[in-house]
Amino acid sequence: MIICKFGGTSVGDADAIRRTAAIVKARMSQGPVAVVSALGGTTNVLVDMAEQAARGQLIAALRGVEGLRDRHLSVAGELLPESDSEELLFELSAMCDELASLAEALSVLGHLTPRSLDAVASFGERMSSLMITAAFSAMGIKAQHVDARRVMITDDNFTRAEPQPEAIAEAARLYLTPIVREGRVPVLGGYIGATSAGITTTLGRGGSDYSASLLGAAIHADAIEIWTDVDGLLTADPRLVPAACTIDQVGFEEASELASFGAKVLHPYTIAPAVRIGIPVRVLNSSKPQGTGTLITFDAPRRPVTAIAGKSAVTLVKVRSPRMLLTEGFLREMFAIFERHKTSVDVVATSEVSVSVTVDDTSQLEGVLGDLRALGDVAIERHRGVVAIVGAALSESSEAMSRALRVLGGTRLHMLSLSATGINLTMVVDGDEVPALIQRLHCEFFEAGA
8 A cells, every 4th residue: 555645736726636646546556545635725715714704804704715615616617527526516515605604603703713723724625635536536546535534533732733643543444444455545635633532633734744644654555655746855945946956865864854944845744654664755746747756765875965954934042041050950941841832942052051942933932931031041033044954974974064164154153053863964044044055055065066
């Protein structure tokens, strides 16, 4: 069995869905399970609609619902003959009616809870998976729709639900494996799940990739294919570096680092479930299905520099306390504060009496800072950025690291960190310096006869 996950651009319109069907059809001998995202842009519309309704802007919210109705009915009409489309069109329209009712309820309540937001956001994958199942069947693929909420069992941390691997594995054996054994293709939405009590949840933005990896681990898939709109993992963001090129093969750890430090192709959590049992992951372009993409595996070549990644809008938090000196447990106490406020940190640097960390999500930062002040003096620096040089053999090459530091030139460096595993050299700089620094580093290591 294999997992074939298709992102929003891979199912964005009727032509894209037809290409997706051809990809799945070509893999029937491998026992594919199709995991699909919402049609491109749908989740943004749903979130906006929920927020508008809660603010009392009901007409704008209902306008968003009608836009989604028109789009889904139009795509479904293109995909299916009129004689076969009546039932699907009725079901899609009924789901939009349900969405409109939810919008009206939110408008009356005047408050949007995480649980309500998940209920609304789930409609994108629920509608797309129904439509794609019908399209597959119309194109000669024996497909069966599976409600992802029966399989993706999570806790009740709404909007960022934590999957329950044992429960997912049991549900996958019950709802997915028998379908594949009968020669049919299960089609289910990514990103969404449900608690053991059946309450709808989501895994957070980008969670469709995570869903695919979790399901791959649950059924012990032979491979996980992530179909997107680029040719694979690239040596840098092509929007910043037009000369960026596809990487044929990377290691699991390298891919995870690249995802965490700004590579947009993969969700940062995607790789972890596959790593645990060694399932190879391949990133492919659904517009060019003949391509080989990027293979993510354990036995990838070891290079000093595999790729450059970066992100802006990072906040630097600095804690200075004489208590740190020769004191046990200080760092544990500090990081417990971040954990308590559900705020993750990326880059960490320490000295005898200070700790500096970078934070992406600042939604809980005020609470974090309040608790940190009990430990010492706290300072924050906003509008910072992170640039990461990733390579499995980076720490083995002093030349590569010295070249990277030379490229910094006059760029102001706020923090420098080499990861514990030695595959990631991270530089914290001013946020507006990130694009230019990525471009110079890429030129140094991948262009001009590098």
